[in-house]
Amino acid sequence: MNALRTIAEEDGAVVVILDQTRLPKETAFVRLHTLADAAHAIRVMQVRGAPLIGATAAYGVALGLSEGQPLETILSTLAATRPTAVNLHWALDRMQRVLEKSALAGRPETAWEEARAIAREDAAANAAIGKYGLEMLHPLAAKGCLNLMTHCNAGWLATVAHGTAISPMYAAHAAGLALHVWVSETRPRNQGLLTAWELAEAGVPHTLIADNAAGLLMMQGKVDCIIVGADRIAANGDTANKVGTYLKALAAQAHKVPFYVAAPLSTVDCACPDGSQIPIEERAADELGAGNVPVANPAFDVTPANLITGIITEHGIVAPGELANVKP
Ligand code: MRU
Numbered sequence: 001m002n003a004l005r006t007i008a009e010e011d012g013a014v015v016v017i018l019d020q021t022r023l024p025k026e027t028a029f030v031r032l033h034t035l036a037d038a039a040h041a042i043r044v045m046q047v048r049g050a051p052l053i054g055a056t057a058a059y060g061v062a063l064g065l066s067e068g069q070p071l072e073t074i075l076s077t078l079a080a081t082r083p084t085a086v087n088l089h090w091a092l093d094r095m096q097r098v099l100e101k102s103a104l105a106g107r108p109e110t111a112w113e114e115a116r117a118i119a120r121e122d123a124a125a126n127a128a129i130g131k132y133g134l135e136m137l138h139p140l141a142a143k144g145c146l147n148l149m150t151h152c153n154a155g156w157l158a159t160v161a162h163g164t165a166i167s168p169m170y171a172a173h174a175a176g177l178a179l180h181v182w183v184s185e186t187r188p189r190n191q192g193l194l195t196a197w198e199l200a201e202a203g204v205p206h207t208l209i210a211d212n213a214a215g216l217l218m219m220q221g222k223v224d225c226i227i228v229g230a231d232r233i234a235a236n237g238d239t240a241n242k243v244g245t246y247l248k249a250l251a252a253q254a255h256k257v258p259f260y261v262a263a264p265l266s267t268v269d270c271a272c273p274d275g276s277q278i279p280i281e282e283r284a285a286d287e288l289g290a291g292n293v294p295v296a297n298p299a300f301d302v303t304p305a306n307l308i309t310g311i312i313t314e315h316g317i318v319a320p321g322e323l324a325n326v327k328p
Contacts, residue, residue: 182214215247233269
């Protein structure tokens with residue numbers, strides 16, 4: 001299982017992140033010294049992927065308190081960085097709850113400790129997702145080389161460690177299962193290239209495809225199972241993930257390909273009854289590189305629960321309609 005990490009502390013006062021805007025061409029690290037640095041890193045996607053955004057926000061609170069900034073300013077600054085990944089708000093709510101119980105003088109240290117706990121728990125949750133996902137993949141692998149598909153990057157880069165959708169793939173590879181991964185390119189920001197980079201580093205056989213090639217591959221019987229990540233899962237199981245996920249789920253249903261979502265419970269938003277209530281991030285037009293034409297650039301879409309075979313969580317695989325049993 002892959003144990004690489006995306007975020008670390010230096011001298012208990014600085015946060016070091018891997019700059020994902022420079023990958024896969026260059027491996028570069030950025031030091032975050034302030035609340036503004038942390039908010040900037042999330043906004044410009046130096047860190048990205050729902051669980052990592054949550055962990056970075058938690059460390060951002062610690063940085064802001066260490067600078068002497070008021071807690072309300074810190075929380076509102078970080079909450080405004082990106083709208084869809086609920087892990088951001090989950091982490092901020094958790095930090096707020098813990099800090100409000102702490103004496104003012106001890107708050108910076110409490111914040112560092114809680115951020116550390118959030119990061120540690122994310123890594124552990126994703127390792128468990130790998131274990132449960134592997135149990136699901138084992139019988140599918142009985143016929144020979146397993147052809148999996150994923151969309152966007154839900155590997156270790158998108159989390160503190162291990163990844164969500166890719167964690168079962170790393171576990172399967174480590175267990176000696178023969179597998180190959182179709183990696184969807186993910187227009188317009190090409191997060192699929194990050195997945196391809198990760199899989200290459202880990203020695204997992206894979207092939208990059210343009211987003212729209214997925215339907216053809218399913219029609220040709222070249223996909224045994226799809227696993228994607230999630231940015232927010234509503235109480236009824238409707239799931240927001242990188243734009244293009246919904247089309248894959250529709251094609252998967254048409255071709256009877258199992259379609260799994262892998263996510264820690266920090267991605268489940270019980271306050272959100274269904275997918276229609278999930279805020280969808282609209283990103284800048286220039287990301288499409290289309291010049292001076294009208295552009296719409298929604299970064300996420302919502303896959304209805306009825307298209308999802310199961311949700312792989314750190315507590316096991318649950319049917320979308322049964323989420324309330326694991327996260328009441
Ligand atoms: O816009 P991004 O790159 O932050 O979006 C990331 C995704 O959509 C991931 O697939 C998702 O966060 C799953 S996380 C492990």
